[in-house]
Amino acid sequence: MTVAQILALLIFVAMFVLIVMDKIERQYVTLGCGLLTLIVVFGIVMRNTDAIMATLNLRSIFTVGFWYIGGSAEEASSGINWATIIFIAGMMVMVEGMEKAGFFRWLCMRLAKMVHYKPIPLFIVFMLMSFVLAMFIDSITVILFLAAVTVEISRLLKFDPVPMILSEIFCANLGGSATMCGDPPNIIIGTSLGYSFGDFITNTGAMALISLVFVVIYFFFVFRKELVAEEAEVVDTSCMPEPKDAITNKKDFIISCIIFACAVVLLITHAQTGLTVAFIGGIIALITLIVSGKDAVQLLKKVDYNTLLFFVGLFVVVGGLEQTGILEVAAGLIGKVSQGNLKLMVAIIMWGSAVASAFVDNIPFAATMIPVIKSLSAVQGVDLSTLAWGLSMGTDIGGSATPIGASANVVGTSVAAKNGHVIGWGKYCKTAAPATIIVVTISMIFIFLRYC
Template sequence: MAAQILAICIFVGMFLLIILDKFERYYITLASGALVLALVFGVCMHSMSAIWGTLNLPSIFTSGFWYGASEEGNSGINWSTIFFIAGMMIMVEGLGKAGFFRWLCLTLAKLVRYRIVPLLVCFMVLSAVLSMFIDSITVVLFLATVTLELAQTMKFNPIPMILSEVFCANLGGAATMCGDPPNIIVGTSLGYTFFDFISNTGVAVAICFVLVLIYFVLCFRKRLLRDEKNSGAAVCPQPGTAITNRPAFLLSAGVFLLAVILLATHAQTKLTVACIGVIVAALSLVVIGCTSGGKAVLEIIKGVDYKTLLFFIGLFVSVAGLKETGVLDVIARFITTVSGGNAAIIVVIILWISAVTSAFVDNIPFAATMIPVVRSIAAASGIDMGVLAWALSLGTDLGGNATPIGASANVVGTSVAAKGGYPISWGVYCKYCVGATVLVIAVSMGYLFLRYL
């Protein structure tokens, strides 16, 4: 009992500090993880096996970590997630350095002849599609930056476009296993593949995207048309100006295409996501090294967001404290009891609790916490774990859209807008995004009921 209480106190303290945002998030989770290892496992449980199992280092050196049909994670640090995210970060740094994202945005702007409403639609589609394969934070960072550049040239207010891009980035990220960090955690922990997500959450996201596209066009059309009428003739940068090194550009785009193919076929090739992450990272570094030199390689390695990786490591250890002490099993039994074992009620609880919670706190720790809960509920109630996994994924990914702090992409988008001279207040953000969030969660619930229940 003492170990359970201590594990809960450490975890709640970690969550509160993350919400207060007074310290770097990775400091908080690493400190929390250290306290779990020392006080919960060491002092209270006197269990070296719990410590060693949580660190989970031997798994890296097994063949199944790199090649095999199953990737179900155990309690502790999910090194598959860490390796995969690190590899994708390196690939994205290479793409950015080669000018891929800026070229893509400028090309779309030119194709629609710099008309603002068609540009809104194109950037919403681009945001959703790119976020299916690349971290939504990176997608929003590049899109928002290019949007500000075009807004200055074409003389329109970029806030509607940035809000739409942020929302669609989180929406598109829900469609695939690699699109959003919670999905990476769900996929690597429960053994689901890229195709599993596309054929389940991807269908729900496609339906939601059509409705969201209509929603935002109706919300912003009059304002953007007025801006377009007042902007007059504008001279915008040509797409070719974004490409400073053509060989690096072409080869980096090839690595991106290969990553998509490997992810889409990894259930058939049996390559794990950790292996794919390492392959993609190695190829990206080789491409940049051969086309831009060793200095560029060092810049890419330095550009990797190591703070996020350390945040994940500390988070996994903190969640393991709840798992090993049996706290998560208690939560699972409580949800099962409250719902009476009814599958529909359990799905509603997981979907809406995930959505509401993710609107105010980071969805990554919530998703990591809920994985063992979902596994326990499925085992206790006999409900297909896949249904619960898709409810968790859709809730955490889409619920984060409701507020400016609900997801990292939201924070990045509003920060870029503010630096460009267009601050987005909570009132403005929530005015447009809360309604859209309720819409997509309601549609997701209907989808889950119609398809699985």
């Protein structure tokens, strides 16, 4: 190993440890480590300004291909993935607009009313809603609203919200895995490797949908005692809030629904229209801001810039690993262990990603693994997309296993705890870990049958 490789690896490990320790805000950790990578690894040790430029990747933003892909051109995977950052920023603006109009609360209340607040139908409908919403909207927002409404309804109807919250969290993560825009690892994988929304929906989407059937049945059986007992109780639903009361402004509500529908259509058709996710994110944000009028500044203020900065720093640190060639060593190791056997490679990537994502943030993990699977595909001559779908499902679903594996888990358990429902590791993993194993196994069998 060269000095540059050792330093890049040390910075990467330090970044992970500091993120876990949570003493310093994570965006400062990644930005600081990114700066160290640029100065120490690229500047002092490698004396390579090209590596700095490639990692900053600023030029790509000013190319036509960044916004519009006529053919099958791929976006650069090296360095900062600006497409991911612009897309996430755009979706954040859109979600803020929807939130302000009361869309999420209205949807939750509307569906709850539709099933007459009956615990079993409510349980299933909220799981499905969590899955569908998370396909297009970040899982944190989905769970924030779902869990809050679940707690509110459970208080009024006097039932335990924990089974519902646990199953909603799992379905949010599962829904996120179904599309290119559902979960940050998928956005990074899609934009880095040039896959479209259609590629994801026909692969990870199919796996997620099949898994959803098993997951709904699984959670129903796990919590059937509580659900059946709650179903038997006669409750007064007259005290329930009216869904329409959640809408803060009817005009804003209609506009935010139209913008959301446009975003979904643009994303589904982006392979046909040639518009990149960066363009879609940018245009959706622009439209939201224009129609918001004087509230635009307020929406912009609410954007989570810390997360965007976290991504910038993270991509630079991973760029350090990539430029120094250390990830090729990791790829070589997987290749050596699997001896060119695609099934074994997929299994290692899926289960390795799942286990790692259960304990560490799956975003840096996925960003790190992309160059690894690229190298593995090139050296071993195996289909890159097969490895990509394995990585996607492994990282997205693996995070569901523990309370700290994914953002939705943290937010969901936090909302529950703030309302007096403590969900410890034991309570959480007892149901979520087997569900994770079920979904990863189903996904692996799917990949084996379809591609290996």
